[in-house]
Structures are given as structure tokens and as C-alpha cells.
Amino acid sequence: MRADAxxxxxxxxxxxxxxxxxxxxxASMREIATLAGVGVGTIYRQFxxxxxxxxxxxxxxxxxxxxxxxxLAGAADAGAAFFEFFDRIVAHSTVKRIxxxxxxxxxxxxxxxxxxxxxxxxxxxxxxQEAGAVRADVGMAELLALLSAACLAAQxxxxxxxxRTRALAxxxxxxxxxxxxxxx
Amino acid sequence: MRADAxxxxxxxxxxxxxxxxxxxxxASMREIATLAGVGVGTIYRQFxxxxxxxxxxxxxxxxxxxxxxxxLAGAADAGAAFFEFFDRIVAHSTVKRIxxxxxxxxxxxxxxxxxxxxxxxxxxxxxxQEAGAVRADVGMAELLALLSAACLAAQxxxxxxxxRTRALAxxxxxxxxxxxxxxx
DNA sequence: CTAGAATCGGAATGACTGTTCCGCTTGGAT
DNA sequence: ATCCAAGCGGAACAGTCATTCCGATTCTAG
Numbered sequence: 001m002r003a004d005a006x007x008x009x010x011x012x013x014x015x016x017x018x019x020x021x022x023x024x025x026x027a028s029m030r031e032i033a034t035l036a037g038v039g040v041g042t043i044y045r046q047f048x049x050x051x052x053x054x055x056x057x058x059x060x061x062x063x064x065x066x067x068x069x070x071x072l073a074g075a076a077d078a079g080a081a082f083f084e085f086f087d088r089i090v091a092h093s094t095v096k097r098i099x100x101x102x103x104x105x106x107x108x109x110x111x112x113x114x115x116x117x118x119x120x121x122x123x124x125x126x127x128x129q130e131a132g133a134v135r136a137d138v139g140m141a142e143l144l145a146l147l148s149a150a151c152l153a154a155q156x157x158x159x160x161x162x163x164r165t166r167a168l169a170x171x172x173x174x175x176x177x178x179x180x181x182x183x184x
Numbered sequence: 185m186r187a188d189a190x191x192x193x194x195x196x197x198x199x200x201x202x203x204x205x206x207x208x209x210x211a212s213m214r215e216i217a218t219l220a221g222v223g224v225g226t227i228y229r230q231f232x233x234x235x236x237x238x239x240x241x242x243x244x245x246x247x248x249x250x251x252x253x254x255x256l257a258g259a260a261d262a263g264a265a266f267f268e269f270f271d272r273i274v275a276h277s278t279v280k281r282i283x284x285x286x287x288x289x290x291x292x293x294x295x296x297x298x299x300x301x302x303x304x305x306x307x308x309x310x311x312x313q314e315a316g317a318v319r320a321d322v323g324m325a326e327l328l329a330l331l332s333a334a335c336l337a338a339q340x341x342x343x344x345x346x347x348r349t350r351a352l353a354x355x356x357x358x359x360x361x362x363x364x365x366x367x368x
Numbered sequence: 369c370t371a372g373a374a375t376c377g378g379a380a381t382g383a384c385t386g387t388t389c390c391g392c393t394t395g396g397a398t
Numbered sequence: 399a400t401c402c403a404a405g406c407g408g409a410a411c412a413g414t415c416a417t418t419c420c421g422a423t424t425c426t427a428g
Contacts, residue, residue: 174358
């Protein structure tokens with residue numbers, strides 16, 4: 001692979017991440033190419049299709065996400081680690097539209113080839129539950145549902161840091177204690 | 185207004201609701217026209233632009249939403265009314281993509297001309313708080329954030345009835361009691 | 369029943385999109 | 399310094415889409 005090709009590949013990925021973060025899947029290849037300072041043909045040399053480019057970025061994000069989860073899994077305070085992971089992901093998703101889709105797809109259909117995010121998150125959850133910081137009757141399904149919900153809303157409605165903190169505080173309280181009052 | 189014009193207007197609205205619910209804003213006018221059994225020109229006679237058609241449906245939904253909130257506001261058990269309202273909206277949003285946008289826009293920027301949904305929801309909240317069913321330290325901002333989050337996720341990830349019930353149960357528990365454990 | 373205005377259908381328009389193609393440029397091995 | 403394949407840019411293509419327009423149709427007042 002020639003030196004300039006590698007350089008262009010990096011530029012394209014960088015530009016694509018910016019544009020996709022802003023416009024989501026509706027981003028146009030032309031705009032990505034312009035921002036990257038290359039022709040559209042150059043993008044297609046590296047990524048056969050728009051979905052492939054999208055997939056490449058998502059995969060990259062998923063790897064970083066899994067790394068973060070694994071890192072936090074080793075923390076001393078399992079409860080704090082769990083809630084911090086949750087908060088950090090939501091905070092990031094305000095800016096990164098793609099992350100949301102990545103998370104959603106990870107939660108709904110564990111895509112082939114995706115790194116083991118679910119495993120890492122599950123470990124965080126189990127440890128927090130063993131430490132008594134999270135109620136025992138929630139599973140991965142509920143957790144991913146809530147996480148995805150928070151990310152989607154944070155991104156869609158541009159949550160401020162303050163609103164995010166307050167909204168998550170309510171969710172976190174719900175995650176701490178099991179039902180006691182009568183349901184609705 | 186001619187009789188056939190009125191009939192076509194109704195058909196268009198009905199078809200648009202179906203198609204927009206399925207495809208969101210990406211729905212095409214051609215498809216709506218076909219389903220309604222009219223030509224695209226007929227749509228444009230009634231609605232100057234795609235956004236206007238969209239707006240008409242959203243407004244209609246908002247009105248029904250507000251009506252539901254007001255109806256529940258008179259219920260005997262304020263707590264039950266509050267949680268039922270929340271659940272019903274989320275349940276509907278699984279099917280209706282537009283409702284989500286309507287809610288989001290109502291929560292973020294109270295659009296001019298929109299019926300007083302916020303007022304109705306606020307009344308439900310206050311009454312539930314006075315009844316002791318909802319913690320006193322949540323406001324409309326947090327409530328709308330959580331509601332919008334649940335709707336977005338339910339729609340985006342096609343929550344099953346079961347998952348919705350379980351995920352909302354966690355949120356509801358969070359809405360019931362104020363923080364006691366240390367935060368994250 | 370008839371005239372004529374309101375309304376209709378759907379082809380045409382113009383502005384987008386993702387993707388392909390090919391003549392030109394350039395890296396890097398010799 | 400020379401060469402040529404790998405790589406490049408961006409015009410061209412084929413497909414969308416929302417929106418416009420006008421000849422044909424249909425309603426309704428008289």
C-alpha cells in the first residue's frame with residue numbers, strides 16, 4: 001500500500017467521523033470527500049460502499065467502547081464503575097450520532113464481528129450487583145434498553161450536561177432499588 | 185370546498201399517517217399519494233409542502249395527546265394516572281414514529297400553535313407529587329427527558345410489550361423515591 | 369342538462385444522491 | 399533519471415426525491 005494511499009485513508013476516516021457525527025446516515029459522500037480534501041473516487045478505492053465506510057467507523061467505536069468497559073471492570077468500586085460507564089457513554093452520544101446506532105445495533109442484534117461489548121457491559125453489571133449497588137432483578141435487556149434510551153434522547157434532544165446529570169440520576173435511583181410501591 | 189376535495193383530504197391524511205408512521209420523515213410523497221389512491225398533485229392542492237403535511241399530522245396527534253393527559257388528570261388515583269399516561273405514550277410510540285418527534289419537539293421547543301401538552305403533563309406530575317406517588321425533586325425538564333428517551337428507544341429498537349414494561353418499571357422506581365445512596 | 373370553475377392525475381422539472389469510470393498524476397523500485 | 403502500476407480527481411450516470419404545471423375530468427350552481 002502506497003504512502004499517499006494510507007495518508008488519504010486516515011483523512012477520509014477522520015472527515016467521515018466528523019460529518020457522520022453531524023448528519024448521521026444522511027451525510028453525503030461528496031461532503032465527506034470535500035472535507036477530507038480528496039475526490040469521491042478516492043473514498044471508493046478504500047471503502048466499496050457508503051455502508052462499508054459507516055461500518056468501519058462503527059466498528060472502531062465499538063472497540064473503544066469495549067475497551068472502556070473492560071478498563072472500568074477492574075475498578076475497585078464496582079458500583080461507581082457501573083454508573084460512571086453509563087454516564088460516560090451517554091455524555092459521548094450527545095456529540096456522536098453514530099455511537100447511538102452502534103449501541104442500538106449492539107443491543108438489538110449482536111452483529112457478527114462486533115467486539116464483545118455485551119460481555120464487557122454484562123461484567124460491569126454483575127459486579128455492581130454483587131457489590132449491592134444495583135438491584136438484582138435487572139438484566140442485560142433492561143440495562144441496554146435504558147442505556148440506548150438515554151443515548152438516543154441525549155443525542156436527539158441535545159441534552160445539556162446539567163439535564164443529563166439530573167435525568168440519569170432518576171434512572172440510577174431506579175436501578176438501585178427494587179420495586180416496593182405498587183406498580184402502575 | 186367541493187365534496188370530492190374534502191374526501192380526498194381525509195384519504196391523504198389517513199394514508200400519510202400510515203406511511204409516515206412506518207418510514208418517518210424519509211417517506212415519499214409518491215408513496216403517500218399511491219396509498220391514498222390520488223395523484224401527487226392532489227396532495228399539493230391541500231398541503232403546500234411536505235413539511236406542512238407532516239405538521240398537520242403532528243398537530244393532530246398533539247391534540248389527542250393533550251386530550252388524553254387532561255382526561256387522566258381528573259382520575260381519582262393521581263399516582264396511577266401519572267404512570268399510566270407515561271406507559272401509554274411509550275406504548276403508542278412503538279408504532280408511531282411521528283409521535284416521538286412531536287413529543288421531542290414539544291419538550292425541547294414548545295412550538296407555536298401547539299396545544300398545551302406541557303400544561304396537561306405538568307398537571308399530572310404535580311398531582312402525582314402531591315399524592316406522594318412521585319418524588320418532589322423532579323421537574324418537567326427531567327420528566328420530558330425521560331419520557332422522550334423511552335419513546336425514542338421504544339420506537340428505534342422496537343421494544344416488545346414485555347421489555348417496555350420491565351424497562352419502564354425501573355424508570356418508575358427512580359421516579360418514586362429520591363436519592364439516598366451516594367451518586368456516581 | 370349544461371356551462372364553467374374547481375379539482376384531478378401524473379408527466380416533466382430540477383436538485384439532489386451513491387456509485388462508476390477513465391484520463392491524468394505520482395510514488396518508489398530500478 | 400526512468401518507468402509504470404497504483405492511486406487520484408471529479409465529470410458522468412442512473413436513480414432518487416419534492417415540487418410544478420397543465421390538459422383532462424368531475425362536481426355543482428343555474
